[in-house]
Amino acid sequence: MVMIGMVHPGSMGAAVGGLLVEVGHDVAWAGDGRSPATHDRATTAGLRDVATLAALTEADVVVSLCPPAAATQVAEAIAATGFVGTYVDANAVSPDTARSIVDHLAAAGAATVVDGSIVGGPPRPGDDVPTRLYLSGVGAPDVADLFDDEALEVVVLDGPVGAASALKMGFAGWTKAASALAVALRAMARADGVEAALLAEWDRSLPGMRVTERSGRAGPLAAKAWRFEGELREVAASLAAHDLPDGFHHAAADVYAALADLKDTPDPDMDDLMAQLLHGR
Amino acid sequence: MVMIGMVHPGSMGAAVGGLLVEVGHDVAWAGDGRSPATHDRATTAGLRDVATLAALTEADVVVSLCPPAAATQVAEAIAATGFVGTYVDANAVSPDTARSIVDHLAAAGAATVVDGSIVGGPPRPGDDVPTRLYLSGVGAPDVADLFDDEALEVVVLDGPVGAASALKMGFAGWTKAASALAVALRAMARADGVEAALLAEWDRSLPGMRVTERSGRAGPLAAKAWRFEGELREVAASLAAHDLPDGFHHAAADVYAALADLKDTPDPDMDDLMAQLLHGR
Numbered sequence: 099m100v101m102i103g104m105v106h107p108g109s110m111g112a113a114v115g116g117l118l119v120e121v122g123h124d125v126a127w128a129g130d131g132r133s134p135a136t137h138d139r140a141t142t143a144g145l146r147d148v149a150t151l152a153a154l155t156e157a158d159v160v161v162s163l164c165p166p167a168a169a170t171q172v173a174e175a176i177a178a179t180g181f182v183g184t185y186v187d188a189n190a191v192s193p194d195t196a197r198s199i200v201d202h203l204a205a206a207g208a209a210t211v212v213d214g215s216i217v218g219g220p221p222r223p224g225d226d227v228p229t230r231l232y233l234s235g236v237g238a239p240d241v242a243d244l245f246d247d248e249a250l251e252v253v254v255l256d257g258p259v260g261a262a263s264a265l266k267m268g269f270a271g272w273t274k275a276a277s278a279l280a281v282a283l284r285a286m287a288r289a290d291g292v293e294a295a296l297l298a299e300w301d302r303s304l305p306g307m308r309v310t311e312r313s314g315r316a317g318p319l320a321a322k323a324w325r326f327e328g329e330l331r332e333v334a335a336s337l338a339a340h341d342l343p344d345g346f347h348h349a350a351a352d353v354y355a356a357l358a359d360l361k362d363t364p365d366p367d368m369d370d371l372m373a374q375l376l377h378g379r
Numbered sequence: 380m381v382m383i384g385m386v387h388p389g390s391m392g393a394a395v396g397g398l399l400v401e402v403g404h405d406v407a408w409a410g411d412g413r414s415p416a417t418h419d420r421a422t423t424a425g426l427r428d429v430a431t432l433a434a435l436t437e438a439d440v441v442v443s444l445c446p447p448a449a450a451t452q453v454a455e456a457i458a459a460t461g462f463v464g465t466y467v468d469a470n471a472v473s474p475d476t477a478r479s480i481v482d483h484l485a486a487a488g489a490a491t492v493v494d495g496s497i498v499g500g501p502p503r504p505g506d507d508v509p510t511r512l513y514l515s516g517v518g519a520p521d522v523a524d525l526f527d528d529e530a531l532e533v534v535v536l537d538g539p540v541g542a543a544s545a546l547k548m549g550f551a552g553w554t555k556a557a558s559a560l561a562v563a564l565r566a567m568a569r570a571d572g573v574e575a576a577l578l579a580e581w582d583r584s585l586p587g588m589r590v591t592e593r594s595g596r597a598g599p600l601a602a603k604a605w606r607f608e609g610e611l612r613e614v615a616a617s618l619a620a621h622d623l624p625d626g627f628h629h630a631a632a633d634v635y636a637a638l639a640d641l642k643d644t645p646d647p648d649m650d651d652l653m654a655q656l657l658h659g660r
Binding site: 193217218227230232253255257260261264265267268269271272273275276278279280282283284285286287289290291292295296299300302303304306307308309336337340341342343344345346348349350352353375376 | 474498499508511513534536538541542545546548549550552553554556557559560561563564565566567568570571572573576577580581583584585587588589590617618621622623624625626627629630631633634656657
């Protein structure tokens with residue numbers, strides 16, 4: 099039995115942790131100071147509460163799954179405990195951020211760092227298309243061996259730390275920027291009085307791209323906007339690292355930053371979303 | 380018989396002019412100083428060469444179809460001839476640019492300005508999906524009546540000058556920015572060693588969006604890049620006019636500006652395009 103620490107089990111971390119429990123591993127988490135909702139989620143998934151990050155130094159593997167903006171801070175906190183096992187950063191961060199996490203853990207001791215990233219939603223048995231966990235770095239095959247579940251497809255990339263993160267940046271850099279682009283253009287068309295005509299043209303000319311649908315996911319976009327902003331800043335940094343234009347993703351981050359202010363609006367609809375973009379700031 | 384002036388018949392202008400000739404109109408153009416290729420195109424389409432813009436003052440209608448960056452200059456040149464008929468700006472410009480063209484022509488005389496924009500390629504009889512000509516402004520229905528061809532579908536928008544331009548900005552603001560985004564992310568993935576894995580993930584997760592195909596149109600993108608840059612700056616201005624994020628389109632314009640430098644590379648392939656983006660500037 100392998101001991102695996104999950105920091106911090108949100109909906110993705112709890113689902114991935116639950117799969118590892120199913121395989122037969124001892125999956126632990128540090129519950130002190132976390133919300134009742136997080137405790138409920140972790141308990142339901144079968145995770146063992148060891149209270150503190152310090153208690154996770156006993157783990158063979160620690161998996162970090164957290165908002166992108168917190169990834170470095172979580173790595174520093176684990177490094178500070180003197181953890182010397184395998185550290186998997188599975189967050190949506192730039193390759194440079196992933197490499198800096200190696201440095202943080204190496205400075206603290208002798209932990210092996212594996213780069214990871216997840217494409218898809220929280221894995222659930224029975225999903226038509228399984229969620230993918232991409233892994234890279236010298237310890238990647240060993241981490242892949244921990245999983246044995248059809249709900250999560252593990253893909254080991256032939257590359258160093260940074261490769262799994264780059265894959266995620268390229269994927270989220272398309273999907274999340276495309277949605278923000280559609281929303282921004284729809285707001286422009288609304289302000290200029292041609293919203294209905296634009297949606298009709300999108301539907302007619304580009305049915306496969308589902309631009310109208312993409313521009314209209316008010317509820318989901320508003321609920322996740324606070325998390326998307328940080329992820330898109332990481333994508334922008336990933337492009338800038340190669341002197342490629344990074345304005346797509348700063349603009350998309352700005353769209354999500356504006357929408358994040360809708361978090362106190364219950365069940366926001368399209369009018370709320372458009373008003374927030376056009377008049378909110 | 381209505382006399383219609385076309386300035387300046389590129390591939391789109393020649394095709395639209397040719398349809399108007401088929402309807403039975405007298406379609407004229409100013410050939411002095413234009414290239415042999417332009418003369419060939421205009422002659423083939425049945426356009427009558429009246430040599431100078433001054434000779435187009437006799438026209439009932441002048442249609443401007445030119446690169447976006449030249450739209451204002453063309454309007455000023457027509458205004459300077461004292462033209463008092465109906466002026467149709469059918470270019471891919473921002474609503475503000477379209478409105479400023481009204482001002483240029485009003486200052487010169489009494490021309491009626493109709494806002495137009497075209498979605499689709501040069502219209503050809505037999506195309507499955509006809510190209511659309513959007514029109515707006517008080518003179519729009521009269522301009523629509525000039526056309527009678529299945530190869531071009533004319534849509535009169537219920538709005539003032541600016542509406543047809545806004546529609547085009549919303550449409551091109553999606554298609555051309557999405558292609559540039561896909562190309563930029565593919566270049567990033569190539570630089571980070573995960574290009575094949577990213578294309579596989581795009582194909583698997585988002586088959587309808589055809590992101591891989593969109594990222595790989597090296598030849599067409601390189602050939603049109605010089606024209607797309609100006610159009611995307613107009614889209615950026617259209618978003619900025621409503622305080623919406625305009626970075627998507629400046630970034631896309633930067634991608635096309637880099638690719639425009641490939642114009643002297645015969646038949647550029649994907650390696651040429653990626654190298655230009657990653658190392659060209």
